[in-house]
Each structure stands twice: as structure tokens, then as C-alpha cells.
Amino acid sequence: MTTTRSTMCQLGRTKCSLLLCLVVSATVFLVIHLTEITAREPPIPAPPPCRPFSAQCRAFLPAPEGRMKWxxxxxxxxxxxTSNKLQCSNLMRDLHFITRPLSHEEEAYPLAFILTVHKELELLVRLLRAIYAPQNVYCVHVDAKAPPEYRAAVQNLVGCFQNVFLSSRSETVTYAGFSRLKADLNCMTDLAASKVGWRKVVNLCGQDFPLKSNLELVRYLQSKEWRGRNMTPGIKQPPYIGRRTKFQYKEIVGSHVALIGMGVKKDPPPHNLQIYFGTAYYALTRDFVNFVLESPKARDLLNWSKDTYSPDEHYWVTLNHIREAPGNNIGGGWEGSIRAVKWADQEGKVHNGCNGRYVRSICIYGTKDLPWLIEMNSMFANKFENHFFPEALDCLEQWHRNKLLGHASVPIEPSWLLATQGNSIRRA
Incomplete structure (x- = not known):
């Protein structure tokens, strides 16, 4: 009996040793196999390093500590x-959007924004990020002729926000055409129905960028000069502009605006209105927007403007000089610092030249233009391009974010920082 038990124990030990050997062998084989597979697969490329800040940014950014760099x-x-794996739950954190009101003052005075865009997706994201606050509301009008993939990307973006939406109707926008005015009106119709209690609406294009923080915008629009009033810089239509509304024009959809024939005269403006000339950009009260959408006088002027040249440059400012218009500015002129623009024909008078390049007589800014922009202290700057002197926007964006966070009366969250300090180049 004792011999049998001894033999069984030896067999048990032999089986255990054999099993252990098999487990060790399998583990070694698996490690070798996985190592070979990993060696055969190409390594995942590291993301490219972010473009460093231009040396000229040093004048506008706070000096980093010691030998650190931004x-x-x-x-x-x-x-x-554009990623198919876009996670809305992570977007605000990953792209450094502000996630809560930065002050009670801003929370109590929500703004509305109209953004008309057709290209430059990255510029749109950076503009929205700069002006975004959760108490505000944003209507984005995407040009109907924009590529489908662009519209899909913008839809991806706005779909991640409760207070950002696409205009319910898109126009095929033509430069200087009635369609440009309609794009704004489409968004105004949507914003008028918004449950957000916005106080004033500001319109932007995709190549704008703010020079004021949201708090500065709120304070400027509530200042003694502009509290309860519309900002539509402009004057009575000068004679050299008269052709725009004296003759009939035809919009060649998506192309250009052309004079009809040798010059077909239009009927006089409805209601004996005095036509004014100004900018296409504004800051309007909510009551004025309701007036624009509901008043027969505003509707008649709109219909009369359909065959004029660049009607957005006379429509808003003309209505703002009507006595019954809420928040009117009857005695106003070019007051209102809405846009900082370097026009080619103002070189040597208003500015000392464009350090980028002129497109349609408007400067696309370079980094050396930033001191002039910052000194102008307007609400917004126009224009920037993502592939032409991108360092200019990098620098201005960081300068703006520093100012915005500097005005905050709440604790700063780490995800709100656009740049960090370090000794080496960091990857995205």
C-alpha cells in the first residue's frame, strides 16, 4: 500500500512539472510571436510638432519663467x-473652449453672433473658440456652394454645442449681392426664436478675429454711448456711391453682381426713405431685430434693395436712421469701433501699410501688423488666412486668450489654456 501511494505521488509531481513546463513554453512562444508581429508592423508616427510662436510674439505674450518657452x-x-471618431464629450476640453461664464456681468448680458462662412475650417474653429461663452448663442450660416465635406465638418462641430446651430436656410452667397444680406436675415429669423435671452447681435465672417474679450464686448456694448442703441457706422449716401441704388443690378448667382443693360433706373426708395451708406457689420439690439423682421417699412426697403449693389452696406444703417426703429441712431455717423481693417487706399493715412498682402484691397495680416491691431482696440480684426502668415493668428489668439482669462473672476481651468511653458517642443 505504501509503495502504491509513493508511486502515485511521483506521478502527480511529474504531471505538475510537465504542466508547468507547458505553460512556460507557451508563454515564451507567445512573447516571441508578439515581438515578431510588432517588429513587422510600421511604428505609429508621432503627430507633427505644433508650429512655434514667432519671435515677434514676445512683445505681446508674458515673458515665460527662466529658460522656459511657450x-x-x-x-x-x-x-x-473631420475625424469619424469625434467625441463631443471631449471636444470642449481637447480644443480648449471656455466651459462656463467667466463673470456674473457676462452671464447677465448674453450676446448673439452670426457667422457667415464658406471656407477655412480651422479659422472658423479658432474664431468660435475665441468668442465662445456658454451663456451666448451662435448661428452659423454655411454658404450653399461650400463643398459637402466642409458643411459636414461644420455640422460635426456645431452638433457638439447646445447654443451653436446652423442657419435653417442657406444662401448661395455672391460678393456684393442680395444673397449676402439674406444670409444674415436667415440667421436673425432663427435667433429671434431662440430661448436664449440675448441682448445684442453681432455679425462676423469666418476670417475675423476678436480684439476684445467677451467681458470687454459686454462693457463696450453697454457703455453710455451704446447702451440700448444699435451700432451701424455710416453716413448719408455720398454721390460717388449713388450708382449702387440708382440703377438696377442683377446677381449672377455664386459669381458676381452686374449692372442691367446700360443702366436701368430704379424707382425711388419706399416711404421716401433717405438712403445711407455704411459698413455691412453691426451690433443690433433684439428689439431692432424684431423691427427688421416685422415692420412693413423694413420689408418694403428689403424688397426695394433686391436689385441694388451691395445692399448690406445700406440696409442696416438706413433702417437705423428711421425714427420709429428701436435703438435708432438718427444723428450718428461713423462712430462704433466694430472692425479694424487695413484698406489699400488708406495706406499712409490710417495705417502705414500691410505687412501681409492685399486681397480685394483688404490686408491679410502678417505678424508685423499686430501692434497696429492691438492699438486700434476695435471689437474685431479683419482678415486672416490660415495658410498665409499663420503665425500672425497664432500670436493674436494667444494674446487674446491671455487677456480673456485675465479678466475672469472664476478659477481658471487647465483645459482653457492654449499654450503651456516647457523646455522642449511638445507634441499635440
Whole structure:
């Protein structure tokens, strides 16, 4: 009996040893196999380093400590938005959007924004990020002729926000055409129905960028000069502009606006209105927007303007000089610092030249234009391009974010920082 038990124990030990050997062998084989597979697969490429800040930014950014340098935290914005794996739950954090009101003053005075866009996806994201606050509301009008993939990307973006939406109707926008005016009106119709209690609406294009923080915008629009009033810089239509509304024009959809024949005269303006000339950009009260959408006088002027040249440059400012218009500015002129623009024909008078390049007589800014922009202290700057002197926007964006966070009366969250300090180049 004792011999049998001894033999069984030896067999048990032999089986255990054999099993242990098999487990060890299998583990070694698996490790070798996985190592070979990993060696055969190409390594995942590291994301490219973010574009460093231009040396000229040093004049506008706070000096980093010691030998540290400022490093941008993201440089793959377009790829992020167009990704099929876009996670809305992470977007605000990953792209450094402000996630709560930065002061009670701003929370009590929500703004509305109209953004008309057709290209430059990254610029749109960076503009929205700069002006975004959760108490505000944003209507984005995407040109009907924009590529489908662009519209889909913008839809991806706005779909992640409760207070950002696409205009319910898109126009095929033509430069200087009635369609440009209609794009704004489409968004106004949507904003008038918004449950957000916005106080004033500001319109922008995709190549604008703010020079004031949201708090500064709120204070400026509530200042003694503009509290309860509309901002539509402009004057009585000068003679050299008269052709725009004296003759009939035809909009060649998506192309240009052309004079009909040799010059077909229009009927006089409805209601014996005095036509004014000004900018296409504004800051309007909510009551004025309701007046624009509901008043027969505003509707008649709109219909009369359909065959004029660049009607958005006379429509808003003309209505703002009507006595019954809420928040009117009857005695006003060019007051209102809405846009900082370097026009080619103002070189040597208003500014000392464009350090980028002129497109349609408007300067596309370079980094050396930033001191002039900052000194102008307007609400917004126009224009920027993503592939032409992109360092200018990098620098201005960081300068703006520093100012915005500096005005905050709440604790700063780490995700709100656009750049960090470090000794080496960081990757996105």
C-alpha cells in the first residue's frame, strides 16, 4: 500500500512539472510571436510638432519663467473636427473652449453672433473658440456652394454645442449681392426664436478675429454711448456711391453682381426713405431685430434693395436712421469701433501699410501688423488666412486668450489654456 501511494505521488509531481513546463513554453512562444508581429508592423508616427510662436510674439505674450518657452497645445484642429471618431464629450476640453461664464456681468448680458462662412475650417474653429461663452448663442450660416465635406465638418462641430446651430436656410452667397444680406436675415429669423435671452447681435465672417474679450464686448456694448442703441457706422449716401441704388443690378448667382443693360433706373426708395451708406457689420439690439423682421417699412426697403449693389452696406444703417426703429441712431455717423481693417487706399493715412498682402484691397495680416491691431482696440480684426502668415493668428489668439482669462473672476481651468511653458517642443 505504501509503495502504491509513493508511486502515485511521483506521478502527480511529474504531471505538475510537465504542466508547468507547458505553460512556460507557451508563454515564451507567445512573447516571441508578439515581438515578431510588432517588429513587422510600421511604428505609429508621432503627430507633427505644433508650429512655434514667432519671435515677434514676445512683445505681446508674458515673458515665460527662466529658460522656459511657450508651446501651443494643439495644431491638428481640422483633423480633429473631420475625424469619424469625434467625441463631443471631449471636444470642449481637447480644443480648449471656455466651459462656463467667466463673470456674473457676462452671464447677465448674453450676446448673439452670426457667422457667415464658406471656407477655412480651422479659422472658423479658432474664431468660435475665441468668442465662445456658454451663456451666448451662435448661428452659423454655411454658404450653399461650400463643398459637402466642409458643411459636414461644420455640422460635426456645431452638433457638439447646445447654443451653436446652423442657419435653417442657406444662401448661395455672391460678393456684393442680395444673397449676402439674406444670409444674415436667415440667421436673425432663427435667433429671434431662440430661448436664449440675448441682448445684442453681432455679425462676423469666418476670417475675423476678436480684439476684445467677451467681458470687454459686454462693457463696450453697454457703455453710455451704446447702451440700448444699435451700432451701424455710416453716413448719408455720398454721390460717388449713388450708382449702387440708382440703377438696377442683377446677381449672377455664386459669381458676381452686374449692372442691367446700360443702366436701368430704379424707382425711388419706399416711404421716401433717405438712403445711407455704411459698413455691412453691426451690433443690433433684439428689439431692432424684431423691427427688421416685422415692420412693413423694413420689408418694403428689403424688397426695394433686391436689385441694388451691395445692399448690406445700406440696409442696416438706413433702417437705423428711421425714427420709429428701436435703438435708432438718427444723428450718428461713423462712430462704433466694430472692425479694424487695413484698406489699400488708406495706406499712409490710417495705417502705414500691410505687412501681409492685399486681397480685394483688404490686408491679410502678417505678424508685423499686430501692434497696429492691438492699438486700434476695435471689437474685431479683419482678415486672416490660415495658410498665409499663420503665425500672425497664432500670436493674436494667444494674446487674446491671455487677456480673456485675465479678466475672469472664476478659477481658471487647465483645459482653457492654449499654450503651456516647457523646455522642449511638445507634441499635440
Amino acid at each position: 508651446h501651443r497645445r494643439d495644431c491638428q484642429i481640422e483633423k480633429y473636427i
